[in-house]
Amino acid sequence: xxxxxxxxxxxxxxxxxxxxxxxxxxxxxxxxxxxxxxxxxxxxxxxxxxxxxxxxxxxxxxxxxxxxxxxxxxxxxxxxxxxxxxxxxxxxxxxxxxxxxxxxxxxxxxxxxxxxxxxxxxxxxxxxxxxxxxxxxxxxxxxxxxxxxxxxxxxxxxxxxxxxxxxxxxxxxxxxxxxxxxxxxxxxxxxxxxxxxxxxxxxxxxxxxxxxxxxxxxxxxxxxxxxxxxxxxxxxxxxxxxxxxxxxxxxxxxxxxxxxxxxxxx
Numbered sequence: 676x677x678x679x680x681x682x683x684x685x686x687x688x689x690x691x692x693x694x695x696x697x698x699x700x701x702x703x704x705x706x707x708x709x710x711x712x713x714x715x716x717x718x719x720x721x722x723x724x725x726x727x728x729x730x731x732x733x734x735x736x737x738x739x740x741x742x743x744x745x746x747x748x749x750x751x752x753x754x755x756x757x758x759x760x761x762x763x764x765x766x767x768x769x770x771x772x773x774x775x776x777x778x779x780x781x782x783x784x785x786x787x788x789x790x791x792x793x794x795x796x797x798x799x800x801x802x803x804x805x806x807x808x809x810x811x812x813x814x815x816x817x818x819x820x821x822x823x824x825x826x827x828x829x830x831x832x833x834x835x836x837x838x839x840x841x842x843x844x845x846x847x848x849x850x851x852x853x854x855x856x857x858x859x860x861x862x863x864x865x866x867x868x869x870x871x872x873x874x875x876x877x878x879x880x881x882x883x884x885x886x887x888x889x890x891x892x893x894x895x896x897x898x899x900x901x902x903x904x905x906x907x908x909x910x911x912x913x914x915x916x917x918x919x920x921x922x923x924x925x926x927x928x929x930x931x932x933x934x935x936x937x938x939x940x941x
Contacts, residue, residue, distance in 0.1 A: 683734075684809060685727040691799030692723040698795040705789065714777040715785070718830075719796070722823045733817055741818065779890045783832030797831035800824070804836055811838050876919065880906035 677690050696716065699705055705712045732738045778784075785793040804810055804824065814820050821839055828835045874882075880903040883894045896904035905919025 683730065684803070684807060684813065685730040687803055687807070688723055688726050688799075691796070691803065692719055694799065695719055695792060695796045698792040699789065702789050702791050705792075708788065711777055711788075715789075718778060719827070722827055726820060726823050729817055729820055729823075730813065733813060738817055777891055778830075779892060780829075781890070782829055785830045786832050793831050796827065797833050800827050800831055801833050804828070804833075804839065811836075814839060876900060876902040877906055879903040880910075883907060 677687055679686075682690070699712065699716060708715075729738070783793075785796070814824075815838075821841075824839055825835055825841070827833075828839075879899050883899050883903065884907060886892075887894050894904070894907055896907075899907075902919045909919070911918050
């Protein structure tokens, strides 16, 4: 990115972030974002500070030991409890208590808001990942740097290189030593997965609530269906509360083709 041979990786990223700052505040669209523009800058600036701190520790040989890998020999009950918070709360309840982020999390989300600033960030981060072999060595010695580079690539619309991509998760082993079956697949895409199980409206609602809490975007009822949106509006409190599949008013059905509405006086 920068031709000065004395620049380290941290210096390169600092220069990239400085160019992004100039492009961000020079873009006329930034003034229409309000507090969102400040949140964007704080996130990118936070990535740069974390990267510089880890890089300095790597060069000084003071990196803390890596965390142990996740234990796979646990039963599914313990795994689900860990995902739900360990105190009996479900994943949806934990997501509801987590503060929602102002920034979205979709791939290439910055392009739709600030295309010029996103292009500046994408060019710099892409050059840093693909043109500097030292970056791959840094990631091998400190995998935590991937938590910085992957979100930057995602927001700028870059596909990370193979050495930076997350490994695919394997199946969870049960306590008896047997391999647990894979989790059920979501609703299949048209033309694919004819034998896969379709998600229930309750599962669709849980995923929509968790996604909304994670991205800060409202739930669109047109994308999840009326029954699933019924769960979002009024989650059944107990067994005496009818689920949205039943409801109170029933569904409107199309009349038969030979039906003729009665006229006046009939």
